[in-house]
Amino acid sequence: xRQNKLFVLLxxxxxxxxxxxxxxxxxxxxxxxxxIARYREMIADxxxxxxxxxxxxxxxxxxxxxxxxxxxxxDLGLGPGVVNGASARLxxxxxDTGRVQDLETRLMTCMETLQGxxxxxxxxxxxxxxxxxxxxxxxxxxxxxxNGQKIAIDMKPPQMKKMYELGKMAFYYRSGPMDFACxxxxxxxxxxxxxxxxxxxxxxxxxxxxxxxxPAYRVSSGEFWTMQHRLNDCYRQxxxxxxxxxxxxxxxxxxxxxxxxxxxxxxxPGLKR
Amino acid sequence: xxxxxxxxxxxxxxxxxxxxxxxxxxxxxxQRKDASGATIPAWFITDLTAKHNDKVVLTSEFGxxxxxxxxxxxxxxxxxxxxxxxxxxxxxxxxxxxxxxxIA
Numbered sequence: 001x002r003q004n005k006l007f008v009l010l011x012x013x014x015x016x017x018x019x020x021x022x023x024x025x026x027x028x029x030x031x032x033x034x035x036i037a038r039y040r041e042m043i044a045d046x047x048x049x050x051x052x053x054x055x056x057x058x059x060x061x062x063x064x065x066x067x068x069x070x071x072x073x074x075d076l077g078l079g080p081g082v083v084n085g086a087s088a089r090l091x092x093x094x095x096d097t098g099r100v101q102d103l104e105t106r107l108m109t110c111m112e113t114l115q116g117x118x119x120x121x122x123x124x125x126x127x128x129x130x131x132x133x134x135x136x137x138x139x140x141x142x143x144x145x146x147n148g149q150k151i152a153i154d155m156k157p158p159q160m161k162k163m164y165e166l167g168k169m170a171f172y173y174r175s176g177p178m179d180f181a182c183x184x185x186x187x188x189x190x191x192x193x194x195x196x197x198x199x200x201x202x203x204x205x206x207x208x209x210x211x212x213x214x215p216a217y218r219v220s221s222g223e224f225w226t227m228q229h230r231l232n233d234c235y236r237q238x239x240x241x242x243x244x245x246x247x248x249x250x251x252x253x254x255x256x257x258x259x260x261x262x263x264x265x266x267x268x269p270g271l272k273r
Numbered sequence: 274x275x276x277x278x279x280x281x282x283x284x285x286x287x288x289x290x291x292x293x294x295x296x297x298x299x300x301x302x303x304q305r306k307d308a309s310g311a312t313i314p315a316w317f318i319t320d321l322t323a324k325h326n327d328k329v330v331l332t333s334e335f336g337x338x339x340x341x342x343x344x345x346x347x348x349x350x351x352x353x354x355x356x357x358x359x360x361x362x363x364x365x366x367x368x369x370x371x372x373x374x375x376i377a
Contacts, residue, residue: 045293045346046280046294046344047295048297048341048342050295051280054277054280055277222340222342
């Protein structure tokens, strides 16, 4: 009996102390979040991705490559030349190539078939150099045309389901000297690195916050990053082998994220710190 | 890159015009080095002027502390729907660019 009482007292004390502690932490967190929200509001009005998108629109209509053709007849899944809403529905399974493709690999297909540009020119280029710079501008233009729509991934084709499962595996797969997986940073709610929230990508809301706001312009580096660039940099930060541009694992991860985010808002191009 | 147009938006509300300008410029400080260790030469906007019709409403000196692709927002009294707002800048290489928009 006596022992029980002591235990109850102790528990009350612990609860009170715990309560105080968490209140203080909460207050700090709230003011941090308010400051971050204010910073975001300040930069939100002038997204320089608009400048990149302008270049992309030009490039879309410019005759280039050995075949001297524009990309205006490119089929991004909604029919030749339809750009509006196309990226909200990517990745998707394409019958003509027999593959699941994301926006960038689909654009590579169009560049190859319409313009005669070898996909290697994109795959072998450095980020934001040569054909990859062209790619980034095209992506900026196309994703702007889906801004405000809803993520609508068609998961009916069995190829999509297969990619989803592969992507899920890649998402939880730990590798590299730090033994990190995507979940190390993106498998818990309420985390952030500096000013950027780390969405919990396992949940619909988290995946929508992530997938729905990329590709994005990064204010800190003054660069527009595509989704391939984003995913590649996750691997770099994981300190493991960086995937080949447009390789299956990048598409699989994209399918996993986009499918998890299904129904969420598309707010592309995003604006990041 | 300097040839890309500025994106200018201007809106009048209750006699005050708010202008938002997104400028395409490298804004290189001259402090950075490239992959081979060579200094990247400074290249940045030095002066910027904004006009409402032909009247100057803003002059400013820009420098290296301003980011790449800068965003500028300011307000001035007056201005009516359809009036012209023009913005022009000059950089340290002597290049200039001028763009305009109508007040909405």
